[in-house]
Amino acid sequence: MSGIKVFAPASVGNIGIGFDIMGAALERPGDEIIASKSNTPGVRITKITGAGGKLPYEAEQNTAGVAALRFLEHIGAEKQGIELEIHKKMPLGSGMGSSAASAAAAVYAVSEVLRTGMSKRELLPFAAAGERLVSGGIQLDNVAPSLLTFDVHRLHVPKGLFMAVVRPHLELLTREMRTRLSQEVSLASHIQQNANLAGFIIGLYNADIALIGRSLNDVIIEPQRAAFIPGFYDVKAAALDAGALGCSISGTGPAIFALCPNSLVAENAGISMKKVFEKQKIEADIYLSGINQEGAVIR
């Protein structure tokens, strides 16, 4: 049977000051998922490439599978047979939104193959359900209803902004990183972070590049996670020296992003950041990308 192939991009989670509430999709890299109908009821993952054998084929244990399952339940199509091929094109557990991309691509592909006519926004809760499998903490049976109240906004992004993301070859798992966070924030830090978040959003709307840079300063999460990434502050200094507007940990790390005013600065920042890891004998990959305003697309 004919399948639908969907590409879903990597993303920089949190963007430092927007812990758990803000992310930026990249133009590349991204995952590809192919969904096809099948005569065997349920979701079966038939192929996984690019994951180095690290992703499970059991649908309930796989973010793409869970996302597809929750979606089928929602539309009352539990008896529909679906086959998924997952082609990972980005590193796992890097903080670059690998699981979210697979989940988003899976739901979108399933929705399209079944011709539901649903918008990507409507599909979001099911993608999030898949992603939660990795980030943990909430029981899945509670996730779908609560996620339906999600409020999601596309922020205005000034033209030219470019991301350099450098991924050191260190493995940090999301769930573990998250459990290490203090569950309390000082009121003073809360106020400072709020001010920075507000400044960042205002900077985006006003295309005030200097303000974006001043505001991209995470006083709560970054200090707690920096120690898990060897040489983090040197990497950050290298990015800022190269002209980056700001630099922090992407998602739960270990990838580090540098938001840059243009692609040239991003290229230089990426190289400078990578060098800091190399000095410590840590391999690292550089990803350069504009900001993706479109998200998942059919290919």
Place this chain on the structure above:
Amino acid sequence: MSGIKVFAPASVGNIGIGFDIMGAALERPGDEIIASKSNTPGVRITKITGAGGKLPYEAEQNTAGVAALRFLEHIGAEKQGIELEIHKKMPLGSGMGSSAASAAAAVYAVSEVLRTGMSKRELLPFAAAGERLVSGGIQLDNVAPSLLTFDVHRLHVPKGLFMAVVRPHLELLTREMRTRLSQEVSLASHIQQNANLAGFIIGLYNADIALIGRSLNDVIIEPQRAAFIPGFYDVKAAALDAGALGCSISGTGPAIFALCPNSLVAENAGISMKKVFEKQKIEADIYLSGINQEGAVIR
């Protein structure tokens, strides 16, 4: 000698979700300050009206006086003689920014009478120094330098938004209210508040009235201060029932604001809120105003 008269408006501090970082000036009421040069060095307060004898004439103890003194020191004019008349046109200790208005008006009037040519933005740190006298916590000699790093932005405000502010006749002093706040915030509340703040700002920029309403929900400060205002949650319910987008405590209270989509709703919300206080035998005043985008002005 001829004086300069400046009007500075009342304001709604915090606006619920923007604790310590966001405020909205009203068109009325506001304070008037008249500054004149004098041949006697130093700042002298020669007249205070409308304060019911509650404001000190000693310049170092008066927010307008402190603001003027710090400003004169900054411009190296400590030996300049300045006389100030303070005409309070709003209640003290109400959470409506009375001290901030006097401080702002004083600095602006002094700057104009001395023809410094400085912008209102440049004057802000000195106004803030005066305001700190009331809010407490920081030694004054530390205030001026740290305030020079202030980042201040004028947010886009959709047309038509109107405030109803209801002030019950209860006295709550800023410093006392502030000391009662927990100095710790849970990470979950921090995230929720961040999301609401971000939604509120995005709502303002996109003129998305519904989003502004959904986002105006303070999960950190309001729950801690509500108990100090008898019947607060009934007042809030009355405002929302009347069509207000959101309702919370203005500044440190006891004044309560309701942000409304238009002046008619504001009028109804104001009356409904006042009635809740009256049922409890508490007198209350209603202030209705559009959002003031201009701030202090010479009159």
